[in-house]
Structures are given as structure tokens and as C-alpha cells.
Amino acid sequence: MRVQDTDWYKARPLLIQQKIDLYPPDRLYRMKSTQQIVYLYSYEENDDGLCETCTITITRKFNPTCVLDRRVFGVRLDDLEEVEGYRVVPDGEE
Numbered sequence: 001m002r003v004q005d006t007d008w009y010k011a012r013p014l015l016i017q018q019k020i021d022l023y024p025p026d027r028l029y030r031m032k033s034t035q036q037i038v039y040l041y042s043y044e045e046n047d048d049g050l051c052e053t054c055t056i057t058i059t060r061k062f063n064p065t066c067v068l069d070r071r072v073f074g075v076r077l078d079d080l081e082e083v084e085g086y087r088v089v090p091d092g093e094e
Contacts, residue, residue, distance in 0.1 A: 016043050019051045019077065026087050028062065029080040037062035038080070039088045041071050052077055 003009050003024060009017060023029070025040045038056040045051050055073040060066045 012043075013045065015045060015049070015051045019043050019054075023054070023077055023080060023082075028083040028086040028088060029056070030083055031056070031075070032079050032081060036066070037083060038075075044073070054080075056080075 003020060003026065004017075009020060012020065020043065023040060023043075027039070029038050029040070030036070031038055036058055038058050039062075041055040041057045043051055044053045044055065046053065053074050054077055055071055056075050057069070057071050058066055059069045
């Protein structure tokens with residue numbers, strides 16, 4: 001099922017839907033600034049009505065040198081590039 005067909009997607013504001021279309025939540029991304037492999041946790045609409053940042057999850061599963069799994073907020077979306085051919089698999093579906 002495409003994310004655009006879900007109730008979750010349809011309930012998001014248009015601005016967030018546009019960012020979801022550009023940066024789908026089921027993909028893996030490489031942070032250009034750190035080279036870490038991450039996946040999206042949430043999209044952030046800023047006070048000025050823009051959506052330029054997100055919260056990402058960094059895990060040991062994709063970053064063996066990572067000491068602990070964590071979420072980082074305020075990451076600029078333009079710092080992310082998709083890792084081609086990889087998808088985030090929900091727990092229990094591997």
C-alpha cells in the first residue's frame with residue numbers, strides 16, 4: 001500500500017503531505033553531513049509555516065559504530081539523501 005492511500009497521510013496538513021511525497025517515511029536516508037544511515041520519525045512544521053526540518057532515528061542496526069540508538073530533531077530535510085533500494089521494515093515483518 002502506498003503511504004498516500006492511508007488515512008494517516010490524508011489527515012496530515014497539505015504542507016506535510018508534500019514533504020512526505022518528497023521524503024517518504026519508509027525509506028532509508030544518508031545524512032550528507034555525517035554519513036550516518038537514518039530513517040524519518042516525524043516531519044516538523046516550523047512557526048513560519050515551512051516544513052524544512054524533521055526528526056530522524058539513528059540506530060546501531062544501520063550504523064555499527066553508533067553507541068546508542070537515538071532520535072534527533074531539527075534535522076534539515078535537504079541534508080538527507082535516499083539510500084537507493086532500501087526500505088525501513090516495520091518490526092515483525094522481516
